[in-house]
Amino acid sequence: MSNYGPKVRAEIYEEINIPKDARLPISFGGWKSAAKRVLNEGAFDYIESSAGAGYTMLANREAFYRWRILPRVMVGVSERDLSISLLGYKFPFPVFLAPIGRQELFHPRGELATAKAAADIGTVFILSTFSSQSIEEVAAVMGDAPRWFQLYWGKNYNLNLSLIERARKNGYSAVVITVDNPLLGWRPEDLHNLYPPLILRRAVANFITDPVFVAMLPKPPQQDMEAASELVAEISRNPNFSWDDLAFIRKNTRLPILIKGILHPEDALMAINYGANGIIVSNHGGRHLDGAVASLNALPKVYAAVQGRVPVLMDSGIRRGADVIKAIALGASAVLVGRPYAYGLAVAGDKGVKRVMRNLIAETDITMGNSGRRSISEVDRSLVIYSN
């Protein structure tokens, strides 16, 4: 039994002697403002920014506003259980840490801090292809704690397979292939700040430690980081990634494959037919395709199409416990959070990530209980209605 709500609330009350200004924030807005105070403008905008007018980011939030909980009462909720089983593993709660690249920009310990926080609380950390620390360095701080590796399928197939194999050897128990941004989105703030080109060098850790990549360079990366960064820029993304490539990946790894960035039910079915073991319904937090449908609104149709053949996860716009419960009710086996923990990392390193996550889980627990549900398996479609 989890009963996180009362436990975390009691921990927060223990800070009674700390002045309000010195306490860590609670709400998403509080973390975001605190992050804005500690980060330089480019880094803050990089986390916050979305594609185009930001309509998809707004749509994500609006969808959570539109779906409303229809609770049941007097069902006896003193004991509650947030745990789930997924892809053969048991997890204490259904909230994971989404892949976010270049975390050294937000905190000097970067992904190592996030990985440590994930290991401490027992949730999955999904390491980005474009991490500031390598697959091996991150694994080393996580012990046996659960972790997955996110891959952008690049142009060199041997390099792609080498990255997957390194992940497998280092205890990552699934590979997440992100498919929703064949082209980098048009993000006005990042462009104005000239940000992505300047941060490229922070995103090369997995490449400069890879034997296939190093063999492609005329000189060792340490002697010519410029050339190494340029090669990463040239080959690390592949706008022609296709279903046949997915079949190729399937043939070449035994790791479970999750496809991240699906919104259309037919794409979910294609992914399963080509060997995916899980679907992540996501619009990348609105960062690449402005005008795309809200992730939460895409979820029920994908879930219906998949018919339980593989688990369906979801991200984009999760900020509070009620959001987690609504996503589960609409068919998600688990959800990922992105920006909330990036702000936590910026404000207080691993402690900040842990706090953001524990608060979110506590609120999820309380929302579940106050909805008249005792466990995640009782959170189903009958719990939510759409309100125009």
Ligand SMILES: Cc1cc2nc3c(=O)[nH]c(=O)nc-3n(C[C@H](O)[C@H](O)[C@H](O)COP(=O)(O)O)c2cc1C
């Ligand atoms: C700063 C930042 C960097 C990201 N980098 C990656 C990445 O490298 N790979 C990936 O699959 N998704 C990446 N994402 C998307 C997240 O995995 C996730 O889909 C998104 O943040 C969820 O939306 P949310 O921020 O509203 O929770 C990134 C998101 C942010 C905010």
